[in-house]
Amino acid sequence: MTIIYVIITAIISIPIGIGIDRTLLKKTLKIKEEESVDKSQLIIKQANLAADEVKQKAEGVLKEAESNKKDKILEAKEHFLKLKADFEDEANRKKNQIISNEQKIKQREQNVAKLMEQNKRKNGELDKIKESLMEQTEVIAEKRKEADKMLQSQVEQLEKIAGLTAEEAREQLMEALKSEAQSRASSQIRDILEEAKLTATKDAKKVVIETIQRTATEHAIENCVSIFHIDSDDIKGKIIGREGRNIRTLESATGVEIIVDDTPEAIIISGFDPVRREVARLSLQRLVQDGRIHPARIEEIVAKTTKNIEEEIIEIGERTVIDLGIHGLHPELIKLVGRMRFRSSYGQNLLQHSREVAKIASTMCAELGLNAKLAKRAGLLHDIGKVYPDESEIPHAILGMELAKKYKEHPEVCNAIGAHHDEIEMTSLISPIIQASDAISGSRPGARREVMESYIKRLKELESLALSFDGVNKCYAIQAGRELRVIVDAESVNDERASILSYDISQKIEKDMQYPGQIKITVIREMRAVSYAK
Known part of the structure; x- marks a missing residue:
């Protein structure tokens, strides 16, 4: 019974379930259909909106294109009108120029016609004058012939009366005039010479004395030292440097002697060459102002100062020729004039x-x-x-x-x-x-003063003698010529060769020169190693 009851229940429940499923399915389909309709309507609305936007944009683009088209047409018309106006102006200008040229040509033609008429009239006048001159020339020629005949007859009469020919009479007259002229000339020359002897010496002395008085100049002063003033004696230690390396570098670079003694607030620069002294003085001034005093900086400052001195030489030459009113002097001659300073x-x-x-x-x-x-x-x-x-x-x-x-x-x-x-x-x-x-x-x-010139000449001879040896780069005579410092090339002269070179120079000085006392020869050889960190 139970089985039968289950079967019956199943049979009854199957149609019911199917009906319920169909009902649920219909509701589901209906809901999906409604959702599909809503989605499709939404899509249609969006599509319509997009279409409206595209349409609006298209209308805007069309309107803008239409506006641009009108603007371009207007610009083209304006450009065309401008070109047309320019062309008309140019055409009118050329037309006016052509008219003006035609008027000038007509005026010139009229002037040429007038000139031709004047030339024609003047040619006629010249022809008449020419005919008149030819007639006058014929008359003058006839009269000249008559005058020559009369002169010849008079000369013949005079020759008969004087008993001399015309040539003989001319020679006698010339001899008489020549002797008289010589006599007068010798007399005048003698008078001029006597007057010149009396006045020449007096006038010459007057010219020289007046010239000397009008050209007043200063006296010559012998000076082999320059004084460099400092604010404090503490600077002397910086200038000397550790173990004297700064002062040695400065002396080697400038060729002068730097004397740092007890003189208060002063350093003495000694040397016979004023250019070297000036370079040393200016270099010291710059080094003291800068405060950085070491060998590399000293060499840099000396090089710059030497260049500045060369520029100053040119300036001195230019100022000199301007002061004297001399114009058109060659630049090289101006530079030599500046070196005279x-x-x-x-x-x-x-x-x-x-x-x-x-x-x-x-x-x-x-x-x-x-x-x-x-x-x-x-x-x-x-x-x-x-x-x-x-x-x-x-x-x-x-x-x-x-x-x-x-x-x-x-x-x-x-x-x-x-x-x-x-x-x-x-x-x-x-x-x-x-x-x-x-x-x-x-x-x-x-x-x-003769002493100064001979002194400088001796110092220059010392330097020239040392420079004549191979391997010598620089040479400076210092201590008033009692010491000769020779700087050699470290690559071509070794330590042994430096000693030999010092002896050779001393022997040549003893052989070729005359000098008081003794001269110390110091050969300096310096090897440097330079590298750069990058």
């Missing part, structure tokens, strides 16, 4: 001497009526051979003349330079004036 001759500053000679010669030429400008130019340049940087065996006057010729100076200036010590013959009046001016400047009281 650091050169002395017998204790007399060479630039001051040359300026003095230029002024004296200019004044004398002005008094004598000669070219004062050329004299001033020759006076300034007469000693440029002394400051030529390259060594030469040629006398300084001849060397200066060759330099002047090289740089296209006037021939009279060149001759005055070359002849002021009588090396060549004088060919102009300026040359003896330059020679006299040079003598006046050099022989006036206080101008020169």
